[in-house]
Amino acid sequence: MPLILETVVTTRSPDGSVHLVPFGLIQDGAEWVLAPFRPSPTILNLDASPVFAASSPRDVRVIAGAVTGRRDWRTVPCDVIPGVRLAESFGHAEFEVIAVEEDETRPRYRGRMVHTASHTPFIGYNRAQAAVLEAAILSTRLHMLDSDKILTEMRYHAIAISKTAGPAEREAWDWIEDKVAAALGRTDRVLANPDAAARDAALRRNP
Ligand SMILES: Cc1cc2nc3c(=O)[nH]c(=O)nc-3n(C[C@H](O)[C@H](O)[C@H](O)COP(=O)(O)O)c2cc1C
Known part of the structure; x- marks a missing residue:
């Protein structure tokens, strides 16, 4: 399997409006492939203007927000391409885009990296941020998964949230929990009882 980097991709529509969504960038040698499922505004934008920026947000609320209807994150102009990027990253x-592999389900846009820039020192990994990332991906696949699997995964991710989250990660998690609860028709929240979630997860590992 190739390396995939989870990023926040920004594209622009012909009328200039910004489209900001999390996407995995698939490494292929020196190139990077963006593969959006149809239908997608990202596809329309790339077909009209074949450039994109990919950012690593400092704040995981950008990722959780983008998949829960909160896409109004500040952007600034790119340095080289005629586009914008996430401001805080x-x-x-x-x-x-140097080539497009057309596909009825998931076209692949092959990108050549023409510029990179660092904006903030990266000091260390945080488990809660990784948990929000995983839960955010899960929340875009709710229609494909059964509720037991969704809850099992959410309970596992909730352990890292309860042990290592700061306020931003908690808020991001709450947005995802609300989306998952609504999809499953539940009123309770997994994180309402993280100890039970941890016990459940331990039991599953050592039944
Ligand atoms: C971390 C992360 C990575 C994602 N990667 C992809 C991806 O590679 N392809 C895809 O179609 N959707 C991916 N998604 C889901 C999209 O972000 C989401 O479905 C979005 O609404 C699709 O963008 P669109 O508005 O251009 O259709 C990912 C979501 C997350 C949270």
């Missing part, structure tokens, strides 16, 4: 890269 550890760093970003700018890409020109």
